[in-house]
Amino acid sequence: MNKAIGRTVVAGAGLSGIRSALDLAETGYKVLLIDTSDHIGGLLCQLDHQFPTSTCGYCRMLPMFDRDRSSQHCLRKGLVHENIDILLSTELISVEGEPGDLTVTLKQTPSLIDPDLCTGCGECETVCPVFVNDAFNEGLTKRKAIYLPSPQSFANAYTIDYAACTRCGECEKICPTGAVKFIEQDRETFKILVVDDEKIVRDSMKEWLKEEGFSVSTADSGQTALDLMGSQSFNMMLTDIKMPGMDGVALLTKAKQINEDLCVIMMTAYAEVDSAVGAMKQGALDYLTKPFDPDVLISMVVKIYHEFEIAEARVEKVDALILSGGTQFFRPELGKNSYGYGVLPGVITGLEFERLISGTGPGLDPGSGRLLHPQTGKPVRKMAWIQCVGSRDVHSGASFCSSVCCMISIKEAILAKEKFGRDLETTIFYMDMRTIGKTFDGYRLTAQEEKGVRFVRARIHSLSQDSQHADKGLHARYVDLGGIVHEEDFDLVVLATGQRPNQQMADLAAKNSIGTNAWGFIETQPFSMTRTSRAGILSGGSLSGLKDISESVTCSSAAALGACKVMHAAGKRRRPESDGEIPVDLARETPRILTVLCRCGSDFSKKLDVEVLEAGLARIPEIESLEIMDNLCTEEGWTTLIEMIEKKMPNRLVLGSCLSCSHKQKIKQLETSTGLASNLIETMDMVSVLKRYPGSHIREATQGIERELKILISKSRFKNPVPMERVASNQAALVIGGGIAGITSALSIADCGYHVDLIEKGESIGGNLLWMDKTVDGLDIQAYLDECVKRLESHEQITIHKQTRVASTAQRPGEFATVLQHEDKGHQTLLHGVTILATGGNQAPLEPAVGDSQYNVFTQKEFEMAIQDQTIHPEQLNSVVMIQCSGTRDERRNYCSRICCIRALKNALFLKEKNSDTQVYILYRDMMSYGFFEDYYTRAKTLGVIFFQYDLENKPVTEFTDGHCLVKTHDLLLDMPVEIEADCVIHATGILPDLPEALADQYGAALDGFHFFKEADSKFRPVDSMNYRVFSCGLSLKPCTIEEAVSSAEAAAIRAVRVLAHERLVSGKTVATTRTATCSLCEMCVDTCPYGARFVDSLEEKIVIDPAACQGCGVCAAVCPSGSAVLEGLGSQQMLDAIDMALS
């Protein structure tokens, strides 16, 4: 039976979308990756640095094995993968059907520039007369209406901003390759109805829109408009809201009944923005605030015209859908308190600041290395960050915490210090510093103590500026904890804007009955962070709300797992590994290199002297010939190239062309059609080389190209033409740990069709969930656990080993051999391909000095268990004190355990529910009620739970006197000592991981400073170890809630499945090997390999390599004292020859 290949649509090609797409593509499924914007990479393309490392590791998301199916360069440049089709400027309109058989409708705005023909030469940009704000730089700079979507974009193809373009046609005239083609637009058929009771508004709008070529009718009232609609059809209606008789909103409702597809824009005065926003919920597309600029009107209408008239709909049949549209930033200018954003110079958002200081941004002063004020151009000396702008703020409709802004602001302050020197003063004004990750607290301390960032716990109400003394900057007034008013001036104030739901995804959800939560984010099912209310539709990344990079990446991998399960359940197959034919062994053939240059780019003919070039290359004996051709990018050109290869029969090819012809997919095509292996084809981007030679320096340009070609020829002629290595790979998994993370990952892998052995050291499965009753959301944990355990025990692909530990393990390429030790039954050896370390963690015990059980002093776990055993009766408690950060977040265990504050809130709410008279006190340092948990914090405060903040210098002390506890603390707000008599004291002691170092070490994984599992990259590979076959999830990875544990377990599962899915793994074309004959077994290469790809085979006494683990960095070759470690594909012979050539 020839089953279809599984295919998933991933809507949104930012960080999350790329993660989901790559996970599925690596597993062997097809992915259609779409994005509404004109470049992939999303928000991360705009950011250069990520917390807490202040670095970027975006490229670490790329595939590890079979690397050459994907592009191997910075992800900001773009992504190419054999199994991923990318559609940009494309919107998802609707989705119908069942999992395994979904029909999605997409709408793609066609580009007026043919990306296959555009060489990125940039001539069009120079002639374009239109300047607009550059959205990529957050409007801090100007760009033309024809522009490169992102500065590093790999495709290098220009794009046109339809809304700004005046269709003057200059770019079409100058384009040397004919890539720009203005389609004849018939704007007259687009009928617009303008409804306003003021004649002057109607007439001027009619005039403006007519000038743009649209047909315009007008109506002076709602009724006239409806009458007109009865007699003719319209495509768009622009209506005033406040009109005598029928108002705009009523007209909207009636008009939509007549014509459901009518695009409606509301026009309103500033004071009625709320009703306009309300109208958008009833189907209006957008609104304009009166008085408006004609340009704003025109660009809005043109944009809608393009989206609704020009855009092409396409229908795709797929199995699953992953939504990963991310979130949007809150716009301070629309809020009730704008902090003067958009009015006062120097008030900017966090993202604007990141653009300002980016390597591709406009804020750096190259001469002095100082930060320049974006408006005044003067050096900035004093900066402030204001936290919680549009978060934790009911007035802006956001009672939630945006979770990530605290860390982002710390990062920005550190960056400012690092880039512009310690003299730059930085202050962060915050409410609670939510450092909710395992390394985040340390990062804050570094900022405060080493970098000199000032943290002030205060809320600045507003900013002002003295117009007489603008040089004094922005004036801020705030009240400190002690109640003293301070006044301070700043040059630059950064607003840490909160997050909002992605509007486009929210609309999509509303129209396709996908559930959203109270704040408009996509709602997921209980205990899941990815399953939406519709089966087969998953939510990835921060779409379901408020995640940082590592959480987004984890959640997106989990979404990919969901899609994988759907495809497996629907009986879809994976794409066969294209290893049918073994390439001809060319080892004994002399290299014959065909060099082909394409001259389509206009620069070519102007700048190159072909005769000189030919003469230069003729001296190299391996050169078969140098061919110059035209328009390689066209089908004709491509056929010519194939014919040329077939005729000349070279065994190596060096190809110089523009980027569009030299990218991975094209080269792969060439391999299929000519049989010339892709690792024997070298490519050069001619355009970027030629761009280095401005003007008409023919001699220099020719020399430059000649040299670049020669370097490539060196790499080509000394390339060992051995086919790429493959390693047989075991297809079973071992999961260590029977907690919820272990259970979930085992079930997930088994659901994808692979065998799993799950080992648990204890007698029962369930881990920490066994002692828990309900979550803070009120979900029944025991019911959930029961269901999971039942499924686990009955799954035919799962073998459970209780009371079992790992005795030892050995690894060889493609396989582990683990010896298990059962408490009674003795030893057993398992062979498996991947390992998941889900050994969990425990609540830290009470410090002996604090605890005394006869006085009702508990940890949170003990308290909850005492409630369940009914040894404590909540109704009888008069006064309960909860002490947060007990023994944690200090010098001994300097990390935040993330979940204790939420657990405290849960218990406080529980106590208040049982007996509203019980006094509950929470003694805290920073309340870490991140994300939507903020609501429980607010609820607790409303119910009368009393919060006292303390600091490290004055930790709470408990004293015991005849049956009572007396808790003494120093409240920061009152600035005085407080004593509370308590029936019961509950300590939040934090989480201790339970991952033995010896166990991790055996599997090639490492532990971090707090004894949690150390991720390969805390941001971009959050569940992987450096060993590509070992993963971790749940509490052994980091402190997490149940949902987060499930999410990380699903992420670990898909990361494992993508390895398990292949019988054999293929190495990259640049891969390390060993010359055993000269190797002295010093093992320096083994020690230096960051991926653990090198092993000592003690039986055969040689170094063996897992070619799939090797990433081709070549460090081993550089350390080898005898030259026995060789980097195949970029070896020393190639390098030395390339140096010769570069110097020629």
Add this chain to the structure above:
Amino acid sequence: MEPFEPVIIAFVCNWCTYTAADLAGTSRLSYPTNIRLIRVMCTGMVDPQYVIKAFLEGADGVLISGCHPGDCHYINGNYKARRRIKLLKEILPRFGIEKDRLRLTWIGASDGIEFAEIMTQINDQIIEMGPSQTRLNKAI
């Protein structure tokens, strides 16, 4: 006498500095064309013999440029390069090569402007130092 135009070999890593060089190109930033880029996977693979070879064959300066510390695609290749370059600088004078002719820099993927600036600066520095002695010896 013709003005001295040095020959500089730059080993740049595939992930960061090469991207920055590309970016400098697409952003039309000019930088000296006598700097010859050789793309390597990682600065950690730059064997000292490549550097010495470049000098002995007539390079007036050698630049090795990779990702910022912590940014390395291969986790820590750039740290390995840093250690190696430090040692290499110690032994270069024995070959008659001033150690300042060898430079190690970190240029991130979005630092196109910085790339062009550093290239210009290195070129100026080598011009000031004059032709490499080994190059002169070779000429004789």
